[in-house]
Amino acid sequence: MEAIKIRAIKREDNKAIAQVIREVLVEMGVPKVGTAYEDEALDKMFETYDLPKRSYFVVEENDQILGGGGIAPLENGDPDTCELQKMYFLPMARGKGLGNKMIKQCLDYAKEAGYTKCYLETMPYMESARKLYKKVGFTELEGPIGDTGHYSCETWMIKDLV
Structure with a gap:
């Protein structure tokens, strides 16, 4: 059995x-x-x-994509601030420490790309995700920054990368 790995996205992963x-x-x-x-x-x-x-990473096991997460500039935000984007995992990938590994991969990339802050948006009821974000140093904000277009998201968080 092939080990679970995190790697950069490929064109054939889109679907x-x-x-x-x-x-x-x-x-x-x-x-x-x-x-x-x-x-x-x-x-x-x-x-x-x-x-x-920008970079997006996928979690793969036995040629099956189980989840992913990425970094991109925060739209209409401070140029030194990136956004942690589209970090989601199928149920079979949860509870294995992959979220922590994915965030580390994404934040390491963000630092290499020269960002000094990382922003994210999530939902208040996504408790496991919020717990993980807080564990790695994200703090909650009073409102959104930038212009993600995700007006239905109700929880905003930020982390200093320096």
Whole structure:
């Protein structure tokens, strides 16, 4: 059996990661409007993140995509601030420490890319995710920053990278 690995997204991963993200969003009861569910980028993740100061990583086991997470500039935000984006895992990938490994991979990339802060948006009822974010140093904000287009997200967090 092949070990679970985290690697950079490939073009051929587009369909699988879009399916994983939509499946998890539906499972979590996330609104389809005003969230990542309706992002145009979802169906072309490789192309979206194949740009400077962006990267997306997938979790793979036995050639199956189990989840992913990425870093990109925060739209209409401070140029030194990135956003942790589209970090979702199928149920079979949860509880194995992969979220912690994925965040480390993403934040290491963010530092290498020159960012000094990392922002994220989530839902208040995604308690396991919020607990993980707090564990790695994210703190809650009173409101959103930048312009993610995710107006249905109600929890905003930030972390200093320096």
